[in-house]
Amino acid sequence: MISNCPHCQGALKFNPAQLAKIDQALKALKPGQRLPLKCPHCTKPMNLDAAGNAEGAPKTAPAAATPPKAAEPAAEVIKPPPPPNMDWLKSQKNEDMQFGDSARDVPMALVLHGDDDMRHLIKSSMEALGYQAASVNTPEEAIHETQAVGYACVIYHTGFEPGELKDSIFHNYMRKMPMLRRRYIFYILIGPQFISLYDIQALANSANLVVSEKDMKDFQPILHKAIPYYEQLFGPLLEELASFGKK
Known part of the structure; x- marks a missing residue:
């Protein structure tokens, strides 16, 4: 269809109704008309x-085929860091696990587990590391x-309350605790859904440490590795805040 006047080159714009009328008239033309x-x-x-071309006007060229779009590169999948290697436990089991400073106040640990045997194991492990457990x-x-x-320190097993962890009364209390108090509590989550010492899982669940149920036999050496690392990482910050009279 013609788009410009062959005389003045002015653009020819037809509305849908006009185009339909012109198209109908063109189809009705006899040969030579x-x-x-x-x-x-x-x-x-x-x-x-x-064909809708005017005398003296260039023939309407067929529309060029639109080249196919190049396939967009697939979005890069960002993989989380892998879980920690637990082989170090083999070399730690025979070492002295106890630590703590008798010159300072004995730290308190709260154990929240519904199983008597596991609660006893956790309390024994905490007491061996210098904590007083309740x-x-x-x-x-x-x-x-x-x-x-x-x-x-607070140790919470995901089965301590019925339902999912996200619906837990106590866990949500810990998640929403003001940082003024929360930064002084080492919060440990225990459950079958966790990978021991996996910091990404701990961060996602507002905890300082996660421990898998299957690794509870090694709970004490896991604490021996995690708690000093936490104190090394955050100890200077807490001391600096204390020097300014803040908590």
Whole structure:
């Protein structure tokens, strides 16, 4: 279809109704006939052939095929760092695991686990590392304890409350605890969904350490590795805040 006047080169713009009418008229042309139109700009006549081209105008070239778009490169998949290698446990088991400074106040640990045997194992491990361990039976009691006592460590098993971890009363209490208090608590999560010492999981769950249930036999050496690292990392910050009278 013609798009410019062959005389004045003015652009020819037709609305859908006009195009339909012109197309119908072109199809009705007999061989050798032409459709007379006037240019709306210069008013000179334009005689269109059956293809919609005017005398003296360049033939309408077929639309160039749109080259296919190059396939977009696939989005790069960002992989999280791999879980830690636990081979170091073999060399740690015969070492002296106890640490702590008798010259300072004995740190307190709160154990929240519904199984008596596992609770005993956790408390024994904490006491071997210089902590004084206590336990309660309900999330409400646990919240009251952490409000009344300055616990340095809280160990929470994901089965301590029924339902999923995201719905836990106590876990959500820890997640929303003001940093003024939270930064002084080493929060440990234990559950079958965790990979021991996997910092990405700990961060995603607002904890300082995660431990898999299958590694509970090595709970004490895991603590021996994790807690000093935490103190080394955050100890200078806490000391600096204390020097300015802040917590």
